[in-house]
Amino acid sequence: MSRPLRAEQPHHSANGYAMTLVGVGLIAFGLFSLVRGVAGIAGLLIALALIGAGVFMLAGLYMLQPNTAAILLLFGQYRGTDRSEGLRWANPFLVGRKMSLRARNLNMPTLKVNDRRGNPVEIAAAVVWRVRDTAQAMFEVDDYEMFVKVQAEAALRHVASQYAYDHGEAAEGSEITLRGSIDEVAAALKAELQARFNDAGVEVLDAKLTHLAYAPEIAQVMLRRQQAEAIISARQKIVQGAVSMVEAALKGLSEREIVNLDDERKAAMVSNLLVVLCSDKDTQPILNAGTLYN
Secondary structure, three states, rough: OOOOOOOOOOOOOOOHHHHHHHHHHHHHHHHHHHHHHHOOOHHHHHHHHHHHHHHHHHHOEEEEEEEEEEEEEEEEEEEEOOOOOEEOOOOEEEEEEEEOOOOOEOOOOEEEEEOOOOOOEEEEEHHHHHEHHHHHHHHHHHHHHHHHHHHHHHHHHHHHOEEEEEOOOOOOOOOOOOOOOHHHHHHHHHHHHHHHHHHOOOOEEEEEEEEEEEOOHHHEEEHHHHHHHHHHHHHOOOOOHHHHHHHHHHHHHHHHHHOOHHHHHHHHHHHHHHHHHHHOOOOOOOOOOOOOOO
16 A cells, blocks of 8 residues: 655645835834833833834735745645745745746656667657645655656656567557557657656646657668558559459450450550550650461
8 A cells, every 4th residue: 555645735824015014104103102202111112123023924924926836844844835926925834946847848858768669769859837735746755857868768668669660570550550550659658757756746738759760770761661562562452453453444445345355465455554554764666567376
């Protein structure tokens, strides 16, 4: 059973402008009493007490910008987090540590990892994150920003090792790959990051791959393989189209009774049409002055 994590507690601070007026008023009244003259030691002590109270009130003022929180500690004990905006006031004995709640970008450096098939690949990602729970970010980890960087690198390495870079020769088309399933990989990376960031009170807003390539030592080999696969795929489509065109030509000649062809002439016609349609170079026609058999 894991230990309970410290959760954020809201702290309701007072309006800083009103407390400023109170503090200034106390100081002004105390100085006025001293200037006008006070009767006896009791009056002097009261005037000094008013000035001290005014200074004490002004010492508790602090400013918070939008999307900024103040973590308040009283002699080392966590008392709450103030998320209010503007000029605020709290007990001057409280020590406030400000923390940004804005979204931040983490542009991860390019990492060299092995994919599911053991091929070395280079991969990088950009992560958008922000602090969700200030108490966890401050007290559960030593440095939450460094924690995010280290865990993000570990998550990216783990996700990259779970998928192949590209489809293999015997792989099915539904296989999730780093290159062909960008959205699925990004969703898996985001889920992995969120699971690792939960203890630090950090929320992952978005995670996307920014760089993906084979490592330099195998890049040329894999490029030739991809080129070969592309050529084979193109040839297959060309042959399928050529067969369909030859079939349509023979069917049209037969239905319209333009010319009657025996099996040998049909074979010669099919051979010639396939050469013309499947060749990757311009064909040169050769006129036959005789017949097919001479």
